[in-house]
Amino acid sequence: MLTLDAFEQCLKDCFPQGLNGKKTAVALSGGLDSVVLLHLLVCAGKRAGFVPEALHIHHGLSPRADDWADFCRNYCDMLGVGLETVKVCVEKNGLGIEAAARQKRYAEFAEKGFDVLALAHHRDDQIETFMLAVARGGGLRALAAMPAVRPLGENGIIWRPLLPFSRQDIWDYARKHGLPNIEDESNTDTAYLRNRFRHRILPELSAQIPHFGRHVLNNVRALQEDLALLEEVVVQDCRWVCGAGYFDTARWLTFSPRRKTHILRNFLKENGIPVPNQNALADIARVLTEAKTGRWNLQGFELHHYAGRLFVFASEQLAKPAFLKDGTISGNLKKILTEHRFVLKRHPFGLPEAMLEQDGILRTVAASDTLAVGGIHKNVKKILQGKRVLPFLRPIWPLVADSGNRPLALANCCADFQISVSDGILPVHPDFPILF
Known part of the structure; x- marks a missing residue:
């Protein structure tokens, strides 16, 4: 059951020192989930002495996008909360429209410099995300679904405080407090795979398999534990490989092929480089193993292998000053x-x-x-x-x-x-x- 007390316990579990002094915002779409989250955070802030903000990303993908922005402004005025609306242009770049919009949205989130950005994903979203990863052949990171907390930009974090609560819990809270919302018409469009899972596949599985959702969430928790352990090991491996202040190929070569791949992935990620696909990682690993030199262009970065070391440069660094x-x-x-x-x-x-x-x-x-x-x-x-x-x-x-x-x-x-x-x-x- 979602109550203010239950929400505050989630807040305390994640932030034992509270949110005072932290620049905190809610990603507000105008949908019921984010409307409830903002209401909860405002109420918690009144008790604890912090004031959250709201951030609305105007994708312009729906004919009603301006209505959503107006709704968010009016709702924030009602709560006495500051709202920033950011208009973005979504380009597919080889992605589906949902994935492209999500990528653009998260890029904007990272640029805003929030200490904490709260997102309204809930328990049912977590189940859907896992099933989508299964359907699409995702690996461990995809199957581990959404973490409650993850880094955002250089110093911020994304926080998902509603993951312990169901969609029904959120509806009950909204009804009790008379909260308005605006419905995204695409949520019922089963042309989108997530909506097919939500409206057709998952209800059927839940009807046929007792406690199906609970089993999925147990799997997600176990996978998140495995992923956390893997990441701890990889960070330690990477520290040793880079212990002299640079990526030492000789040290990297002492590891098993699997660990070498994970070390490479972590090294690229830590240097702000979008991690390439498995085939590209395998090519980098092959050259590091077999050749004395190598060079790769990776989305605005250049990777150079020379004299037993691996170097990363932003592409503009290697242009004439x-x-x-x-x-x-x-x-x-x-x-x-x-x-x-x-x-x-x-x-x-x-x-x-x-x-x-x-x-x-x-x-x-x-x-x-x-x-x-x-x-x-x-x-x-x-x-x-x-x-x-x-x-x-x-x-x-x-x-x-x-x-x-x-x-x-x-x-x-x-x-x-x-x-x-x-x-x-x-x-x-x-x-x-x-x-x-």
Whole structure:
């Protein structure tokens, strides 16, 4: 039975210190479930001293989408709750319309910076989610259905406090408190697989199998326990593989094929990369095992295998630096360097300060560039290679030259020994590793 006391116990179980001081919101669609959840959270907040907000995502997929937004605004006004409505454009991108809308919705959730975002999924939703995963051939993560709590964005969490309660419990609460709601007409459309489960398949299974829903929920709980244990082991494995501060391929190779796949998946996830399908993961694992080098493009990221290590870069990091997109930059050296975020650091063998007051050029390294290092002229790319700079970073490394285009200093590394002075200046850019 859903009561305010029962809800507050769920809140206390999840947040022993309460929600005071946490930016908390309810994802409000206008449907009965989210209407009830917001009412419960507002009532709990009045007792505990916190004030929740509401967030409505306007997908524009229904002819009544504007009516839903108006309803949410009026309902929040009635409760005295702040509402933010966000309009989004849903693009399928190879997904079904439901999945695409859900993906867009969760992306917006993550951007809003809430500490806690409460979603109104309930016990019957959990059963449907499990059965959908079975029908679609989902693995352990899909079959474990919806966790009560999971991370959101960088620091927030998603919280599903109504999972212990049934759809009927929510209806009873709404009727008791006279709560309004707006019905999504698509909820009865059995063209959607979830609705076929809800209106046809699950009622028939429940009629034929005693306690069917309870059995499903027991399975979900067991699978969630298994998943939690697996994730603990994978995190420990990944810590060891990355224990030296980087992904060590030699360490990774000591694991079984299954564990290697899970370590890779976790490594990508921790670096913000959308995890590719099983075939793509298998290809990455094969190259790491058989080849000395490898490169993969993964939705805005690049993965590089080199010298026994696996590196992750955002694709724009491996493009020519933004300040050099148009080629070289000429002018007063001190001015152009500071304008483009270089820090002029003291160095035992740096450039004379007076030289930075002269005109010069800022550009990336060229194949013919040389610098005097310890009295010997060396090719700049060889210098970078000797410093173990990754091959794909060398062509975009910034270099400072005089007005005649003669190299003076390699940013973040060294100045030409023949013109350097004690306690001189070396330009350092924060987007590149420091090599001295």
